[in-house]
Amino acid sequence: MASRLHSSILGAQMLFVAFGALVLVPILTGLDPNVALFTAGLGTLVFQLVTKRSVPIFLASSFAFIPAIMHGNATWGIAGTMSGLIAAGVFYMLLSGLVAWRGSAFLHNLLPAVVVGPVIMVIGLSLAPVGVFMALGKTGDGSLQLVDADIALTVSMITLLVTVCAAVFAKGMLRLIPILLGLVVGYLLSMGFGIVNFDAVGQAAWFAVPSFTAPEFNLEAILFILPIAIAPAVEHIGDIIAIGNVAGKDYLKTPGLKRTLLGDGLATSVAGMLGGPPNTTYSEVTGAVALTKSFNPVIMTWAAVFAILLAFSGKTGAVLATIPVPVMGGIMTLLFGTIAAIGLNTLVKDGSDLSEPRNMVIVSLTLVFGIGGMQFGIGEFTLKGIALSAILAIILNQVLPKTPVAD
Numbered sequence: 001m002a003s004r005l006h007s008s009i010l011g012a013q014m015l016f017v018a019f020g021a022l023v024l025v026p027i028l029t030g031l032d033p034n035v036a037l038f039t040a041g042l043g044t045l046v047f048q049l050v051t052k053r054s055v056p057i058f059l060a061s062s063f064a065f066i067p068a069i070m071h072g073n074a075t076w077g078i079a080g081t082m083s084g085l086i087a088a089g090v091f092y093m094l095l096s097g098l099v100a101w102r103g104s105a106f107l108h109n110l111l112p113a114v115v116v117g118p119v120i121m122v123i124g125l126s127l128a129p130v131g132v133f134m135a136l137g138k139t140g141d142g143s144l145q146l147v148d149a150d151i152a153l154t155v156s157m158i159t160l161l162v163t164v165c166a167a168v169f170a171k172g173m174l175r176l177i178p179i180l181l182g183l184v185v186g187y188l189l190s191m192g193f194g195i196v197n198f199d200a201v202g203q204a205a206w207f208a209v210p211s212f213t214a215p216e217f218n219l220e221a222i223l224f225i226l227p228i229a230i231a232p233a234v235e236h237i238g239d240i241i242a243i244g245n246v247a248g249k250d251y252l253k254t255p256g257l258k259r260t261l262l263g264d265g266l267a268t269s270v271a272g273m274l275g276g277p278p279n280t281t282y283s284e285v286t287g288a289v290a291l292t293k294s295f296n297p298v299i300m301t302w303a304a305v306f307a308i309l310l311a312f313s314g315k316t317g318a319v320l321a322t323i324p325v326p327v328m329g330g331i332m333t334l335l336f337g338t339i340a341a342i343g344l345n346t347l348v349k350d351g352s353d354l355s356e357p358r359n360m361v362i363v364s365l366t367l368v369f370g371i372g373g374m375q376f377g378i379g380e381f382t383l384k385g386i387a388l389s390a391i392l393a394i395i396l397n398q399v400l401p402k403t404p405v406a407d
């Protein structure tokens with residue numbers, strides 16, 4: 001009994017660590033935060049089922065899909081966008097099958113750092129204007145001023161400062177929750193400026209079923225979102241290696257990459273079927289595991305259960321909806337830059353020589369096509385942005401010779 005109580009408390013702590021990043025994605029993309037909480041919990045349980053509850057890891061909302069979901073919701077609606085996210089999960093499942101058939105080495109040949117690195121950079125940098133606009137108190141497209149510019153800049157920059165200080169200078173558990181700390185401080189500051197409206201919180205029910213959304217098949221959404229799954233699929237491998245190093249086990253062998261990819265894919269597709277964001281392994285939780293030495297996967301089961309229970313409170317979503325735009329903008333200016341930095345670090349850690357013409361061409365065109373707005377149209381279908389850059393990087397990596405061509 002005491003052991004179960006201890007595990008449940010640690011599980012609540014793990015959810016607390018993941019909470020800020022978990023709810024950030026649905027808030028930014030227009031999805032329901034309660035649905036995101038539910039699908040994070042359910043996705044973690046699905047992952048545990050597939051991996052026989054052998055990996056102490058928590059799955060929740062993926063940042064990599066933020067621009068795709070924002071564009072998808074505006075273009076095809078949430079239901080159409082969900083079909084693309086389900087397809088992303090199926091892509092992981094196919095990769096799982098290929099790993100089972102060919103081994104994991106082929107993934108590194110198909111998706112080396114010179115492909116994945118610049119694609120991740122495009123994901124972060126393409127969102128930079130959205131973060132800046134919101135930090136200035138505007139809508140994500142900059143078309144409408146929602147909060148006074150001076151107040152917005154004060155709130156967003158203090159929020160940013162707190163988040164940065166927590167990430168760089170904080171010790172122990174506080175260092176693992178910089179986003180959550182930034183949200184809390186920014187929120188309290190916003191209350192002081194009178195830009196928080198609590199009307200919806202008072203009207204919300206304590207118990208309410210999350211607003212699940214059934215998917216609608218949309219081929220254009222699927223073709224647009226599918227290539228974006230490349231980057232988080234590769235990051236998944238890094239996360240599994242990281243948690244293995246923390247726990248002192250080789251999870252690439254047991255339960256095996258084929259099972260972890262399958263679990264992630266199923267969790268992502270299940271989330272898409274209910275209107276939630278794609279799931280991914282959370283590095284914040286890995287850090288918490290390392291700090292607390294809590295290697296028992298049962299702890300993540302408790303975290304998943306608490307996430308599901310919290311999803312059925314109408315107050316949860318109502319409170320999250322009151323977070324002012326400048327608070328989100330302050331955090332996003334760091335977050336989106338961090339995503340781009342991860343892409344750059346992918347190239348640095350791999351030792352990719354960007355003075356080599358082949359690598360220079362792949363990285364340069366991937367960045368310019370992805371960020372610059374290049375697009376190709378085939379009938380009503382348009383390929384652009386992250387999807388175009390991902391496909392371009394893969395093709396260039398396959399067709400360009402890896403050694404200098406003799407004269």
